[in-house]
Amino acid sequence: MTDSFFMQCPTALLVIDPYQDIIIKANQTALALFNLPQAQLKQPTVSQLFNKCLDKLLVFSEQALSQGSAWCDDLFIEVDEIPLYLEVTAKAFEQQLILSCQDSSYTFKHRYQAEAENHYRLGLFHWSKNETVFEEIERHNQLLLSAVGDGIYGVDTKGCTTFVNSAAEQILGWKKHEIIGQKIHDIIHHTHQNGHPYPAHECPIYAAFHDGTVHIIEDEVFWSKSGSPIAVEYTSTPVTDNGVLIGAVVIFRDITERKRTQQKLVNALQEVDKLKSRLEMENAYLLEEINADFNHHQIIGQSAAVQRMVHQIELVGPTDANVLIIGESGTGKELVARAIHEVSSRQGRPLIRVNCAAIPAELFESEFFGHVKGAFSGAVSDRLGRFELADGATIFLDEVGEIPLQLQGKLLRVLQEQQFERVGESKTRHVDVRVIAATNQDLKKLVKQNKFREDLYFRLNVFPVSTPALRERKEDLPLLVQHFISKVCMRFNQPQPKVSMAQMQYLQQYTWPGNIRELENIIERQVILAKSNKLSFDFLADEHNPTTTESDIKQIENSEIISASMQKTLEKENIRKALVATDGKIYGSGGAAELLDLKPTTLASKLKKYNIDAWQYKPNKR
Numbered sequence: 160m161t162d163s164f165f166m167q168c169p170t171a172l173l174v175i176d177p178y179q180d181i182i183i184k185a186n187q188t189a190l191a192l193f194n195l196p197q198a199q200l201k202q203p204t205v206s207q208l209f210n211k212c213l214d215k216l217l218v219f220s221e222q223a224l225s226q227g228s229a230w231c232d233d234l235f236i237e238v239d240e241i242p243l244y245l246e247v248t249a250k251a252f253e254q255q256l257i258l259s260c261q262d263s264s265y266t267f268k269h270r271y272q273a274e275a276e277n278h279y280r281l282g283l284f285h286w287s288k289n290e291t292v293f294e295e296i297e298r299h300n301q302l303l304l305s306a307v308g309d310g311i312y313g314v315d316t317k318g319c320t321t322f323v324n325s326a327a328e329q330i331l332g333w334k335k336h337e338i339i340g341q342k343i344h345d346i347i348h349h350t351h352q353n354g355h356p357y358p359a360h361e362c363p364i365y366a367a368f369h370d371g372t373v374h375i376i377e378d379e380v381f382w383s384k385s386g387s388p389i390a391v392e393y394t395s396t397p398v399t400d401n402g403v404l405i406g407a408v409v410i411f412r413d414i415t416e417r418k419r420t421q422q423k424l425v426n427a428l429q430e431v432d433k434l435k436s437r438l439e440m441e442n443a444y445l446l447e448e449i450n451a452d453f454n455h456h457q458i459i460g461q462s463a464a465v466q467r468m469v470h471q472i473e474l475v476g477p478t479d480a481n482v483l484i485i486g487e488s489g490t491g492k493e494l495v496a497r498a499i500h501e502v503s504s505r506q507g508r509p510l511i512r513v514n515c516a517a518i519p520a521e522l523f524e525s526e527f528f529g530h531v532k533g534a535f536s537g538a539v540s541d542r543l544g545r546f547e548l549a550d551g552a553t554i555f556l557d558e559v560g561e562i563p564l565q566l567q568g569k570l571l572r573v574l575q576e577q578q579f580e581r582v583g584e585s586k587t588r589h590v591d592v593r594v595i596a597a598t599n600q601d602l603k604k605l606v607k608q609n610k611f612r613e614d615l616y617f618r619l620n621v622f623p624v625s626t627p628a629l630r631e632r633k634e635d636l637p638l639l640v641q642h643f644i645s646k647v648c649m650r651f652n653q654p655q656p657k658v659s660m661a662q663m664q665y666l667q668q669y670t671w672p673g674n675i676r677e678l679e680n681i682i683e684r685q686v687i688l689a690k691s692n693k694l695s696f697d698f699l700a701d702e703h704n705p706t707t708t709e710s711d712i713k714q715i716e717n718s719e720i721i722s723a724s725m726q727k728t729l730e731k732e733n734i735r736k737a738l739v740a741t742d743g744k745i746y747g748s749g750g751a752a753e754l755l756d757l758k759p760t761t762l763a764s765k766l767k768k769y770n771i772d773a774w775q776y777k778p779n780k781r
């Protein structure tokens with residue numbers, strides 16, 4: 160069994176006797192390796208077998224015999240004259256040596272192969288490990304590129320697309336397979352927003368891989384698959400490989416929404432600017448109004464004429480009809496206009512007043528309709544006209560008869576179509592303005608004289624309202640007088656003086672050519688001049704009334720208009736009545752002077768003037 164193992168062992172085994180120089184035994188592998196016939200084991204001898212390296216064999220054998228074992232790889236034999244190097248392991252056994260021999264080239268080959276295989280296995284392992292890492296990186300990159308909200312695409316140096324991320328697909332509407340390998344500029348960047356062609360040689364994206372610098376563009380358009388422009392900002396960054404430009408990567412963002420928001424903001428700011436300048440103008444206008452003390456709108460009076468007028472105001476006020484107020488100067492035309500505006504639905508906005516008599520002829524159009532900067536010398540900035548200012552409100556054209564004939568056509572157009580153009584501008588503007596006009600002139604007469612357009616007159620005269628002259632409603636005088644005294648005294652913060660009946664008569668007798676404005680002015684003046692707590696208006700008698708002879712008192716009483724001479728007669732009669740009532744007493748409490756609200760000295764001089772003897776009225780004298 161042992162011998163069989165020996166014989167079948169895959170390693171070449173020789174048992175030699177180094178002392179006798181003979182091969183005692185050799186197994187199958189050894190016979191094959193040394194090319195020995197089994198029958199001739201005694202031949203060759205050991206030294207013959209290793210005859211080319213005897214010295215080394217001797218040293219090796221002695222080492223094995225003395226140490227019990229030895230190993231060497233420099234012994235060789237010649238087989239068919241070809242050296243066969245061996246790795247030999249020797250084991251000493253009872254003065255014999257067992258040699259285990261291995262073909263060195265075979266061992267080397269196997270070891271090399273094993274090593275190569277080892278390397279190969281290791282390499283494969285490393286490679287698959289690396290491949291997994293690369294795959295992982297690629298997967299991460301893909302995830303990142305897909306997750307990014309910005310569009311990303313790459314181009315090579317020919318301008319052809321090399322990759323596209325999902326956001327780019329979504330923004331542009333093009334699928335990857337439709338643009339990969341295609342010249343991207345021709346697909347999405349061929350035209351400027353204004354429709355002008357965008358040549359590829361001007362394309363900043365392509366420029367990046369020509370000049371090697373980053374190109375940042377903040378406002379351009381890319382064209383979607385559907386053909387609509389997409390507002391974008393983008394960065395084109397050159398890509399290099401070992402210092403060589405190989406293309407560019409473009410990161411872009413759809414800024415449509417941002418631009419829309421920006422535009423909204425710009426519009427809102429413009430609107431704010433417009434409203435601001437409008438408010439400033441309104442404010443300045445209102446301040447002007449407050450300063451002018453026009454902020455009271457009470458119409459005082461109980462006469463039939465006033466009641467009729469108030470009724471008309473209530474009728475026409477809530478409608479949007481144009482109104483023409485006709486009346487003498489100072490009869491309250493503006494007051495009526497304000498009252499109409501205030502009962503209308505436009506009362507939340509100011510009444511814009513234009514005094515047509517105060518505007519120089521050459522500035523009328525600009526005042527009414529505004530102008531643009533540079534429209535004429537002096538037009539240094541855009542300016543709103545009164546009609547634009549009154550948009551949504553009411554415009555009050557005071558002294559409308561003063562509007563120059565050449566502008567009347569334009570005014571008619573606003574009244575009919577609510578349209579006009581600013582001076583120096585062709586853009587037609589629309590407004591919603593109610594017009595209230597006023598005049599103290601006879602417009603019909605102006606029409607006949609060709610100074611006022613008839614069509615404009617009819618347009619304005621839709622609803623005429625007349626303000627009665629004060630002399631036609633003298634019954635309102637006491638109320639008006641009291642109203643103005645209160646108003647003035649409140650302004651001056653002083654107690655209100657009284658008006659005696661006699662003084663009231665002076666007011667009643669006066670003809671009031673300046674109407675209520677004159678009354679208001681006179682009262683203000685007299686309040687300032689009043690020395691005591693009493694107001695005097697006797698100067699009115701002397702100021703305007705012509706001298707007449709004394710007439711019948713009865714006639715005076717029945718007369719509505721009292722002339723100066725009548726007034727004198729009336730005063731004389733009045734003094735007489737006072738003397739009768741006071742039994743001829745002039746001075747002191749209960750005297751005629753007090754009753755007449757006159758200074759005793761004034762009464763005395765009047766008695767002298769009228770040649771009245773107070774003694775005549777003493778009880779004992781009558």
Ligand SMILES: Nc1ncnc2c1ncn2[C@@H]1O[C@H](COP(=O)(O)OP(=O)(O)OP(=O)(O)O)[C@@H](O)[C@H]1O
Binds near residue numbers: 486490493642676679
């Ligand atoms: N009925 C009234 N009650 C109270 N005040 C009045 C009345 N009518 C007019 N007034 C006052 O008289 C003054 C003159 O009135 P207003 O300016 O309205 O007259 P007008 O007819 O427009 O004058 P003009 O034609 O000169 O412009 C104002 O202070 C106004 O408040």
